[in-house]
Amino acid sequence: MAMTLATRKRLVTALLVGPSAAWLSIFLVLPFIAILVFSVGERAPEGGYQAAFTFAQFMNLPARATAFWNTMLLAPVGAILCLLVAYPTAYYLAIRAPTRFRMLLVSLVVVPFWTSLLVRTYAWIFILGARGLPNLLALIGLPDVRLLNTPGAVLLGIVYGYLPLMIMPIYVSLEKLDRRLLEASADLGASPVRSFFNITLPLSLPGVATGVALVTILLLGEYLIPQLLGGGKVFFIGNALVDLFLQSRNWPYGSAIAVTLVSVVVLIITLAMRLAWRFAGTRQVDLV
Template sequence: MLILPLVVVFVFSFGERGPAGGYVPAFSLENYANLGARWTAFKNTLTLAPVGTLLCLIIAYPLAYFLAMRANPRWRTLLLVLVIVPFWTSILIRTYAWIFILGGKGIPAFLSALGLGSIQLINTPFAVLTGIVYGYLPLMIFPIYVSLERLDKRLLEASSDLGCPPWRGFLSVTLPLSMPGVATGCMLVFILLMGEFLIPAMLGGGKVFFVGNALVDLFLQSRNWAFGSAVAVALVFVMLVTVTAYMRFTRRWAGARDEVSLM
């Protein structure tokens, strides 16, 4: 179920577009040679997806830390439910709300009334990143929260008894032990962002588009299934390389931390 669709797409990538669209069996490398025609989509994806993942991490870690380590246990369940609440509504509706907020009658109108001039927020990379952070932030919070919630508080107490200041205890104990959650959250958000198309389509307005938008255009509008398959294969290859490099980096970092701890 996982491999067969990828095999079909890989086979299609060597074919040709039929006279009425679709796919015609062939063996040609022309589709891969023309990948440069979609370079803008790849550039936007490989730029905004990592940036969006980093922004989610920067916002999610302090929030997850508060929920796991500082929040009153009586209110913790309610706060976690509030994090989940956005998922109760369709991402389509939530993105439409951001179109109004970032559009001419939203924040730009408010800033203009303050005398700050005309500012365009919609149909910009900023709008796309805003939608990304809003939409994917919960997926980053929960893995980090689980790692922090399982952390043995006695380790922090021991570090404090040994004269370790709070900031040093955080860097030496809390942060390393929460790295599995950080790695999982970053991986989950990044992989999903690499295939994102709804948020760039609605908040980017055709000016900021991802590879996912290019695939929708090639398969549904242009009906060039062969070229679309080649773009999809290239995207999968880039994701495999990126994820593999990230996993090796996190493993080496964890190993280096363990060696330092043992020393």
């Protein structure tokens, strides 16, 4: 019996979507289910997981309140600081930069990703350490300035490490902007500032929402920057998870924290998409 056109389309769709769906199921859905099962279990006497059904691990979340507080405070602040630096940069690249140099400048934004984040973070340890900026500040009469192992050092590392991830989505939104809208606004007598707030900024909000959500989500699980630039004094949830899984071997408690973290990530994605749809007036929002 000949295969109908509709059946062939469904078969082709299944063949195209099947590999990615299987990949996500094996490496995303199944691990999350395992973490969810661990979160309602108990810690075995020798460490690890022991089968049980209890919500005691979730009730004990306040014991790691410092890590939650630092993450929920510094992650959004870091994302906002990235946005404040990234938007003017992306605006210049997409609107003001000469066309012949634009790709070169965009490539320079991506260049830091060619070097390991670990190496770049260690560079900041030297810059912020006693032989770096504090030494220079002491020469101009500002002794005993401690920059390393502070929340400010962590925020600086966050902005430096995640800035390209904020710039690129905003750049894509601005690069797609129809220049005729700005020309029409100018012809109607609007000032450049008014054109920016009435045209450029609203149309770039999907890129802003994508960048903020992407950076914030990654920061919620950040481990390296707080560990190195915070010196063990600025704990993030990622640091707490490493301690619970690898050192304390309290898998159920770590799983409960991980499940809570995933719930916060889903909430952030939902809010970011709704805000982008509301202010930009479009549902064509690409959240990575």
